[in-house]
Every structure is written in structure tokens, then in C-alpha cells.
Amino acid sequence: MAQKKPAIKLSNDEISSFCKQLSLLIKAGISPSESINILLEDTHDKAAKDLLKKISQVLFSGEKFHIALEMSGSFPDYLVHMVAIGEESGTLDTVMSSLADYYEREDSINSSIKSAISYPLIMVFMMLVVVIVLITKVLPIFDQVFAQLGTNMSGFSQSLLNVGNALNRYSFVLVIFLALVIGLFLFFSATEKGKQIVKTSLGKFKFTKKLIQDLESARFASGMVLTLSSGMDTYEGLSLVNKLVETDDMRAKIEKCRNLLIDGDSFPEALEKSNIFSSFYSQMISVGFMSGSMDSAMQQIADRFEKDTEKRIYSLISVLEPTLVIVLSIIVGMILLSVILPLMGIMTTIG
Numbered sequence: 001m002a003q004k005k006p007a008i009k010l011s012n013d014e015i016s017s018f019c020k021q022l023s024l025l026i027k028a029g030i031s032p033s034e035s036i037n038i039l040l041e042d043t044h045d046k047a048a049k050d051l052l053k054k055i056s057q058v059l060f061s062g063e064k065f066h067i068a069l070e071m072s073g074s075f076p077d078y079l080v081h082m083v084a085i086g087e088e089s090g091t092l093d094t095v096m097s098s099l100a101d102y103y104e105r106e107d108s109i110n111s112s113i114k115s116a117i118s119y120p121l122i123m124v125f126m127m128l129v130v131v132i133v134l135i136t137k138v139l140p141i142f143d144q145v146f147a148q149l150g151t152n153m154s155g156f157s158q159s160l161l162n163v164g165n166a167l168n169r170y171s172f173v174l175v176i177f178l179a180l181v182i183g184l185f186l187f188f189s190a191t192e193k194g195k196q197i198v199k200t201s202l203g204k205f206k207f208t209k210k211l212i213q214d215l216e217s218a219r220f221a222s223g224m225v226l227t228l229s230s231g232m233d234t235y236e237g238l239s240l241v242n243k244l245v246e247t248d249d250m251r252a253k254i255e256k257c258r259n260l261l262i263d264g265d266s267f268p269e270a271l272e273k274s275n276i277f278s279s280f281y282s283q284m285i286s287v288g289f290m291s292g293s294m295d296s297a298m299q300q301i302a303d304r305f306e307k308d309t310e311k312r313i314y315s316l317i318s319v320l321e322p323t324l325v326i327v328l329s330i331i332v333g334m335i336l337l338s339v340i341l342p343l344m345g346i347m348t349t350i351g
Helices: 012-027 032-042 046-060 065-072 077-089 092-148 156-169 171-190 192-202 206-229 234-241 248-262 267-273 279-291 294-350
Strands: none
Touching: 012 032, 012 092, 032 046, 032 065, 046 065, 065 077, 077 092, 077 206, 077 234, 092 156, 092 171, 092 206, 092 294, 156 171, 156 294, 171 192, 206 234, 206 248, 206 294, 234 248, 248 267, 267 279, 279 294
16 A cells, blocks of 8 residues: 655745735635646646645545645644635635735744844854864974974963863864754755754744744734734634744733723733833724724734834844854964964074
């Protein structure tokens, strides 16, 4: 019996593109099954064709669109649930358009986080390589110069030379170490578990905690925009969005907000009391609540959070870049000065 291939998980960018195309086709009056067949004819990528064929087969058997998406195993539960609501309410085109915007925003946030994580890791790796080259290749040359002058290196430079000699003697250890560093870099920058560990760690530092909180607030606002624009009540919407956020702190706030709604508080009041938003943003929601345009108010908040987090991330990178360069310069300078200054002293004495 042939083993079933695991479902391919789509990236946020791929999901956004899929939803955008479906939205345009459904708005034109084309049914989901016909829309999938149109996409199937225009797609040349083998993996995409296989996915669309799988969805088309389920639709052909008479199942609803959200069931077909769920059975494909390639789409998030949140998307499947929202598509089901769109089918039931007759607003599938609007829901697909909102989902496209949501996953486009998620892709933008994740790209910003990846940039913030990748750059420092690359710089640290470069620093390690430079230091290793210095102590394994450059210091032995200075040691030969000292030997020709009838003396030896001492102190800090001698200790580094010993380390370099050990690395040259056991080069396989160096190879393993560098492979481990590269492996850790790929783990933290390319895997979901690694990214989650980094986000959790960043949330514990004072200067990055605010950034993680803003990212979670942006994710919360984007999720609520979609649920509110789909006509879902706020209590059920909070339940869905609770599955989208990634930190325990935000989940606890959302749960508190839901409990406040049960106790009789209005949605803006519950948001403010649970500290999901500041008073300013809660006031915006309050105005939207009274005017019947909470989804528009939430959209404005989501846009502002996205811009603020991008600025904060780029500010963080702009600080890290010169800091890491300065640290590298100091380390290299200390290593070189530890041998150059004694050498100059010897040359002066000889002169």
C-alpha cells in the first residue's frame, strides 16, 4: 500500500495570493468549483496543481468549499472557519478578500521579524569567523616573528595563540562548531519552532518586550477586522482570534476580555480593561462601536500597529548594526594590539 504524501503547508504569501484570486473570480459571479478549475488551468507549478486537483475533486463530490479546503490539509483552521462563515452568510467574496489582506499583513510582519532576527545572527557568525581566522592564522605568524627576535608572546596574546593552536590541532572540532552555529542560525531563522523560541526570548527583554506586544496587538487587530467584517459577534470573534496570537500573555488578555463581555461590559470597555489596547485605541473602538463601524476602526488600528512595529523593527536594526560593527572592531583591535604593542616595544629596544 502506497504511503500517503503529507499535505503541503502554504506560506502566508501563497495563501494571500490564493484568496485574492478566488475573491476576484467569486465577485465576478463564478462559483468556487469553477474558480478552482480556472486556477487549475492557469497554474503550471506541479505542487499547486496537485493541491487544486485535490480541492476540485472534493468539490465535485458535492462537498462545500470550506470542507474541500479543510480536507486538503494545506490551509489554517482559521481560514477554513472564516470561509465557512462566508458561505453561510453569502459573503464569500468579501471574506476571501479580507483573508487575502490578513495573510498579506501576516507575511509582512513575519518578513520584518525575519529581518530583525537574521541580521544580528549573520553579524555574530561573521564575528566568530573573523576571530577564528585571527587566532588560527594571523597570531602564529606573529609568534614566529617573536621567536626570531628571541622572545615569546605573553599574557592575553599567548592565551589566544594556545587556543588557535588547539583549533588547528583539532580542526574537526572547529568544523563541528561552525556547522553547529550554521545549524542554529537556520533553526532560529527558518523553522517555526525556532522563530517561536526567539519571539518568546525577545518578549523577556525590556527593550524588545514592547515590540513583541505591538506585534501581537497588530495580529489581534487584523484578526478582529476579519471577524467583524464577516458579521461575526465579538465573543465568537475573540475565540477565533485567540487561536491566531502566539504569546500566552495576549491569550490571557483575550480570555479576560471574553469574560468581561459575559459580565456585561461593552466590547470597547472589555478591550480597555483587559489591556489589549491603550486608552487611545480603546476610544477609537468606542467611537466605531457607537457609529456601527467597528470593523473600520479596527482596520485603522491594525494599520497603525503595522506601521509602528515596522518602524520599531527598523530602528532596532539601525541600532544593532553599528553596535555589532563596533564590538567586532574592538575585539579585532584588542587581539592585534595585544601583539603589535609588545612587538613595537621590542623593536624600539633593539633600535
